[in-house]
Amino acid sequence: MTMAGGGGLNRSSSRGQLPPQELLDDLCSRFLLNVPKEELESFERILFLLEQAHWFYEDNSVEHNPNLKSLSFKDFTSLMFKSCTALRPYIAHLDDIYKDFNNYKFRVPVSGAIILDDTYERCLLVKGWKAGASWSFPRGKRNKDEEDHTCAVRE
Numbered sequence: 297m298t299m300a301g302g303g304g305l306n307r308s309s310s311r312g313q314l315p316p317q318e319l320l321d322d323l324c325s326r327f328l329l330n331v332p333k334e335e336l337e338s339f340e341r342i343l344f345l346l347e348q349a350h351w352f353y354e355d356n357s358v359e360h361n362p363n364l365k366s367l368s369f370k371d372f373t374s375l376m377f378k379s380c381t382a383l384r385p386y387i388a389h390l391d392d393i394y395k396d397f398n399n400y401k402f403r404v405p406v407s408g409a410i411i412l413d414d415t416y417e418r419c420l421l422v423k424g425w426k427a428g429a430s431w432s433f434p435r436g437k438r439n440k441d442e443e444d445h446t447c448a449v450r451e
Contacts, residue, residue: 312358312365317379319357323349324380341440342383343397346373370394401437407447408435 327349350372377383411420436451
């Protein structure tokens, strides 16, 4: 994300190398294999976990290793389904899983905040780093059983 007035992130998905298998294995272990069993009971929950893994990859791996390729969430998900043993049996259904997840995401409530300076003259806006992203107030999807105010503070 970019703050208003900031330089922003300059990521290119057209260059760089795909993440090595060792990194994909680490992401699978960190975000999928070591979570409570109930987190793996639906593809919606699994893709939310993959979304966290994707942001971790972009914010940590790509940011600190310019040789790595920045990936769309769809491309990242495809790579993870191909490389993670637990997901591999479902690769043939990935297009439907991904489409269902995107439909589901639009129904998940979000919470956020309007953050003003001490003079009430300026506010914080954020902008995604993808081309065509728009400016908005900081907000994010609520986690399972999370209260509005807890989500707003987290975001």
